[in-house]
Amino acid sequence: MHLKRLLPLSLVVAASLAPASVQAARPLNPEDWFRFQALSDLKISPDGAAVAYLVTSYDRESDESRSALWTANWAGDESVQLTRGESVSEPRFSPDGRYLSFLSARPSGDKTQLWVLDRRGGEPRQLTHLTGELTSYEWSPDGQRIVLVMHAGGGSANAKADGKAPQPIVIDALQFKADRDGYLDAASRSHLYLFDVRSGACAALTADSGRRESHPAWSPDGEQIAYVSDPMKGPERTAIDEIDLIAGRAGATPRRLLMSWSPNNQRLAWSPDGARLAFLQGAEAKFNAYIMDSLATVDVKSGEVRALTDRLDRAVFSPAFAADGRSLEFAVEDDGTQYPARVTLAGAPLERLGGPMVVHELAAAAGHTAVLVSTDRSPVEVYALEEGRLRPLSAHNQALFLELQLGAVEDIAFRSRDGTPVHGQLVKPPDYVPGRRYPTILWIHGGPNGQDDHSLELQGYGPPLERQLFATHGYVVLAVNYRGSSGRGAKFARSILADWGHKEVEDLLAGVDYAVGLGLADPARLGVGGWSYGGLLTDYLIASDTRFKAAISGAGSGNQLSTYGTDQYVVEYNAELGPPWRNPALWLKVSYPFFHADRIRTPTLFLGGDRDFNVPVAGGEQMYQALRTLGVPAQLIVYPGEYHVLTRPSFLVDRSRRYLDWMDKHLGGQP
Secondary structure (H helix, E strand, O other), rough: OOOEEEOHHHOHHHHHHHHOOOOOOOOOOHHHHHHOEEEEEEEEOOOOEEEEEEEEEEEEOEHHHHHHHHEEEOOOOOOEOOOOOOOOEEEOOOOOOOOEEEEEOOOOOOOOOEEEOOOOOOEEEEOOOOOOEEEEEEOOOOOEEEEEEEOOOOOOOOOOOOOOOOOOOOOOOOEEEEOOOOEEHHHHEEEEEEEEEHHHOOEEOOOOOEEEEEEEEEOOOOOOOEEEEEOOOOOOOOOOOEEEEEEEOOOOOEEEEEEEEEOOOOOOOOOOOOEEEEEOOOOOHHHHHOOOOOOEEOOOOOOOOOOOOOOOOOOOEEEEEEOOOOEEEEEEEOOOOOEEEEOOOOOOOOOOOOOOOOOEEEEEEEEEEEEEEEOOOOOOOOEEEOOOOOOOEOOHHHHHHHHOOOOOOEEEEEEOOOOOEEEEEEEEOOOOOOOOEEEEEEEEEEOOOOOOOOOOOOOOOOOOOOOOHHHHOOOOOEEEEOOOOOOOOHHHHHHOOOOOOHHHHHHHHHHHHHHHHOOOEEEEEEEEEEEEEHHHHHHHHHHOOOOOOEEEEOOOOOOOOOOOOOOOOHHHHHHHHOOOOOOOHHHOOOHHHOOOOOHOOOOOEEEEOOOOOOOOHHHHHHHHHHHHHHHEEHHHHHEOOOOOOOOOOHHHHHHHHHHHHHHHHHOOOOO
């Protein structure tokens, strides 16, 4: 076991929650990626005495992102690194709390296997020796069995690590592509297997090659396993979760418990008495891009479903039963925040468990609740949540952020062109001088399902971090939760249904007008940009308005016709827009940035990963080609080997540097 201890956490409370200290003196720089520590995958021990989590770092020498397993005790005076070297994923405590388990391919290039680590000391021990591709797992309550989620065929047909000659990829399902997973052939469909801890024997639990099974959860008595089963049928069965039950023994026959619209992030949780199963519900397929996950429970015997948050009109995530089984705790996404909450099975009103904060994950056991939380000035760290107050259990980014002088983040509210109230945030430079106009960047979040909030996200393409990157280099930054965003209810999110690039553009332009009207934004030095749907909206904006002097479109698309069948969203397209041959006029309407590219005057930087199946880089290539043909200054950056979310550290640094250089070049840099 490798030990690495942090400073006593009582010394870093102010650094993790309070504004930057007087030592702060420099801006956020692209090279800071090599010092960021991104936390995720929070788990709590069965006795509530410790937490485990992953810390992803960005190594300069190897140019790799690596995730290590850490643990911290509940007292808050010890945080220990348990693994080094190859990345790990899917951490779990064993039911008795004695072991921590995780998935890892070690040495590099080997198959992913399940490893266990005795918390009392010693090195990790390989538990499985599988030929399939293991993706997830869950311990049985007695610790004698483990249900595995595995691709028995070795994973997607795209993976050829065994050195054998590639074979044709045979596709037979409607949904046949996914970012990072690649092409979804039969070999890529996950199934459930039972692994015996003592003997090492592994047997198939589910065997229907036409289905994909995932999200297993053991009943408290260890007799049954609930899981999600996707029949991989045609359009009539898409966007539906079938939740089944099966006895925890090989050869058992599953029974359907219920069917429900698929949520964004499913989680199954048994009540302590095994009588009810909690799950998350989505919305019908045409609202797939605007889903707000809601919480419900089902009586395992009768199948009776009880909705618990249907009146909340906000998305919830990370549900966990309380120890007494009478209530569930979870996080709620709400208008720039994500707060912890509790709801009882008896139907009492929802109870907030803390003030304004941004909770990213929640875990509860034995009366203790741990959360991953970030603020405007602190990246994600682990906290104990006690009587509505946060007590830090980690401080991985403390040293770095004590060096930085970040911009102040303020909530804003204004009205769009048609009078709709729109909210967001405004980030000012650290040395902001009242009365001075600043070059201003409208930085747009992706989704559209998502929101700009009061956090600093270090993974993926987190807009809050990019907002501070620009602000600390002299820009005012606008973050607008345009219609289509979450956090403001279903009506607000669904108002752009089959009408992309219209109301969002009006909301975003109204935000720019608001900043100009305040005397903050220099109307002669306006920039715009974003990633994913933020890239799409950038294309929509520069094709609608010529006021912007610089644009950055990351992983975007201006020609939605070309995305049909080439990205992973066929379910959404068919349900919301209808197939192109049925509604060609609508498809042309939502593709206006490409078909009206001759309206664009804004110099634009296009970026993307060449393996992106979420928004394929062809979307940026087409827009780049159009602008170059028209003589509009443009540049295209393609990151080889990268998916929708960049992970190679040198590319993350490169992208941040290009962001700054492009805006400095066209907006004149700092005032």
